[in-house]
Amino acid sequence: MIPPELLLEKGASSVHANIGEILFHEDSLATFYYQLLNGRVRLSNFLSDGREVLHNVICAHEGFGEGAILDSGVHAVTAITDSPCTILKISSTRFIAMMDEYAFLHRLVAQKIARELHFKLFMIKLIYNRAPEEILSNLIHRLNDNKRLVCQECNRLMLTRQQLANMTGLRVETIIRTMKQMEKDDKLNIIRGKVFIPADGID
Known part of the structure; x- marks a missing residue:
């Protein structure tokens, strides 16, 4: 979503994660924005009986974590690697500074959040069927x-x-x-x- 070279220029680090690693938990503080270079990450909630509610699967070149940074600062989901991944991560404060510096990022992030909301509404209607x-x-x-x-x-x-x-x-x-x-x-x-x-x- 965001050009990787821009993220690296602004201080992002590249990390490798193995399959099954938890990147952040539901209700934890949103301290980083993440963007996948390769691999897959699933965003889920877990019910008290252990069942998983899968909301989204993040694929290569997609970002995640921005919603929590822009909202309350607390993640609403748990992020788990679905395969070995290479991930760019940048601190939430630097992510906000980038948004303030580059106007085009506002449009990119707003479009992504709108697409995710549209898909969520589609899923709610579908499941009630x-x-x-x-x-x-x-x-x-x-x-x-x-x-x-x-x-x-x-x-x-x-x-x-x-x-x-x-x-x-x-x-x-x-x-x-x-x-x-x-x-x-x-x-x-x-x-x-x-x-x-x-x-x-x-x-």
């Missing part, structure tokens, strides 16, 4: 349209069945059963456990 196939079909269609979490070279869905369950509130068993039915209806393909969507998308 409570029809598993329609939930999955619309979610995959939306991700593909946005060129997020769907490989643009091979059309593989880059989310596990567990992550789909955590994102939609459906049971994993429901996800599996629904996907098998969608495969029978030629709405997707399952090859060696990987899910692929048709080249022309899901109707």
